[in-house]
Amino acid sequence: MRVTGYKSHGVGAAAALVNAVTSAEGDDGDEALRTVLADHGFFVDGFTPDTAAALRPWARTLRAFFEAGSLDTAVELLNGLLTDVPMHPHLADHDALGLHLHYAPPQVDLAHRFRATTLMNLSELLCDHGIDRIGVCAAPGCDRVYADDSRGGRRRFCSDACANRTNVAAFRARRRTR
């Protein structure tokens, strides 16, 4: 099911926001959060300190989804949020995507738009791929989350840097035991 051209942008934005706000090395300053939104295709003209203040608790809420561990827990959590966050689907035709569906109308504030988009995109990811596409980075000492919307879906790390670091450590451990 793909109802919007914006699918992967909300998924990536959700993981990036969670990492900015909740990970040990994240930067949850106003400017850093504005950059997260801009980097994932949101129109950030309306971004204010109030937007940042509204996004921080949303990041902590979404972290529980990435840590859910089981499909039942993830579904229950998203269903609760889908009840809490008002949705007002809206057809938009403002760029190269052509006619597409937004989950909030243009007049709502940016934080609300971000909540609606990330929530729907994560719900679509769960419908399409189940629980295996989300998680916390498998690298020792890393607390960043990831969401995998690639074709292969084998991602276990938040970044190439963490994947490489872990693979090198495993290689050295194997060599020591020989």
Ligand SMILES: [Zn+2]
């Ligand atoms: Zn990592």
